[in-house]
Amino acid sequence: MRILITAPSLDENKNVSGISTLVREIIEHSNAEFYHFQAGRQDDDKIDIRWILQQILLTPRFLWTIYREKIDLVHINTALVPLSIVRDAALTFTARLANRPVLLHPNGGRFLMEDFTSRPLAWTTEKMFRSAGKVLVLSEHEKASITNRWQNLDVRILPNAIATDEVPNVERDLTDEKTIIFLGRLHESKGLHEIIEACRILKNENFNFQFNCFGAGALKDFFIAEMSQILGENFYYGGVISGAEKWKRLAESDIFLLPSRYGEGLPLAMLEAMAARCVVVVADVASVRAVIKDGENGLIVEPYNTAQVVEKLKFLLSGEADLEILRRNARATIEENFAITDYVKELEEIYAEMSSQR
Secondary structure: OEEEEEEOOOOOOOOOOHHHHHHHHHHHHOOOEEEEEEOOOOOOOOOOHHHHHHHHHHHHHHHHHHHHOOOOEEEEEEOOOHHHHHHHHHHHHHHHHOOOOEEEEEOOOHHHOOOOOOHHHHHHHHHHHHHOOEEEEOOHHHHHHHHOOOOOOOEEEOOOOEOHHHOOOOOOOOOOOEEEEEEEEOOHHHOHHHHHHHHHHHHHOOOOEEEEEEEEOOOHHHHHHHHHHHHHHHEEEOOOOOHHHHHHHHHHOOEEEEOOOOOOOOOHHHHHHHHOOOEEEEEOOHHHHHOOOEOOOEEEEOOOOHHHHHHHHHHHHOOOOOHHHHHHHHHHHHHHHOEHHHHHHHHHHHHHHHHHOO
16 A cells, blocks of 8 residues: 655654654554655745745645555645645645545644634635545544534544654663753744743742753744743753654653643654653643643643743652652553554554545
């Protein structure tokens, strides 16, 4: 079976994207034959004339690729934000025009869980979902959000997964100073303003910790400037990291911080941090709540709530929390429920079912 799968660039050094990370793992671990069709902006892309021309040519190039590569099935990864919806709706309609079954796979985006603010955008999204043979979501929460809006869709649940065997065995520094890590896109939706204010409060109250940041995005310069001013030498920005370096940095860290405001699906960086035995402090958004049991395998905060971020970090930094139990439970959660081998097996079954119905 030949499958066309869409995603932004699969080069981790060019693009900070959970979708790209997952697609790399799918291609590596699956027995199916994949063709990666690049759709989505890279971190340094600007919306200029050249970019607009590329988008205009995307749909005819997509159709030509389906025929040239003799594609049997199309797997479209999307995010429910305006630009992605318009682009991926066009790709979905094109695949159906070519009589190819479409598996539509939403991965976060503001309108995954929130109501649309534009009727045309809501209409386009509904048409895209109804044109797909099946819709793949990450949790019951996401399924309910979609089926409450649009009935009679074939919606399947398949949570994201990671390759747990890639995590190195690293001895943690058992000193009093803990290390907090942020790994991901430097965008306001990730709760960067809450991180800045929480660190300012903690610093003023004489809490000592190291904060390491890795990633790229529109707020990179702003975030680096603010955090450097607050923490001085205790803040480190290491750019975009991947592979062994990413796993090493996670394994050396104590706390993974992601107090997202909106737009998440099931963050792969959170799953990776849990696999590396970090204690995660994450916002209660989308499918996060399907994984994290507050106080058992991680800590939950409300979106936009700086006070709760401060409270949870104080709990972890003060020595009150049993970090070892939280770490063990986090790792066990991933091993038992989010292994990439199990994920790929279920995905291949969905592919086979769709292919047989063609």
